Amino acid sequence: MARKLKRHVEEAAGELNLVPYMDIVVNLILFLMLSSTGLVQFGVINVSAPAIGGGGEPEEQKDPPLNLTVAISSKGFFVAGTGGVLPAPGSSTEPSIPKLGDKYDYAALTKKLIEVKSAFRNETKVIVTGDPGTAYEVIIGVMDASRQDGPNNILFPDVMLSPGIAQ
Secondary structure (H helix, E strand, O other), X not given: OHHHHHHHHHHHOOOOOOHHHHHHHHHHHHHXXXXXXXXXXXXXXXXXXXXXXXXXXXXXXXXXXXXXXXXXXXXXXXXXXXXXXXOEOOEOOOOOEEOEOOEOOHHHHHHHHHHHHHHOOOOOEEEEEEOOOOOHXXXXXXXXXXXXXXXXXXXXXXXXXXXXXXX
């Protein structure tokens, strides 16, 4: 009788099957990963990289490109184009749109870009440049100010970042 009891104890202490437990853990991990994206919202901003060079034959252009550039500095915004930098009122060395105290004036930037858009109706590109230490919020503010003024007044939707910011 002791022999039967010993055999029964050996069968109870057999090998543990971990496959069902691993299936449950993998399914839980996948479920948690998929459900956690609903808690975190990501903002997507479409930005074009500057073209290095074009292939093929050069296209014949009717108007020279504007090359509208908004440069971010510690003093404010410099707005420039192919013809040169738009001067600040009363000074040629100050930025086109100076800071208001310690804050950037995005409303004045939008007004200045509306003036530029009225002169160049077909232009859609703007280049945003600045120091590598420029704050992310400032870059996004410039991009928002240059894209549109209200839901129906689209200004310059094609925003390109220059290498100065991308470093």
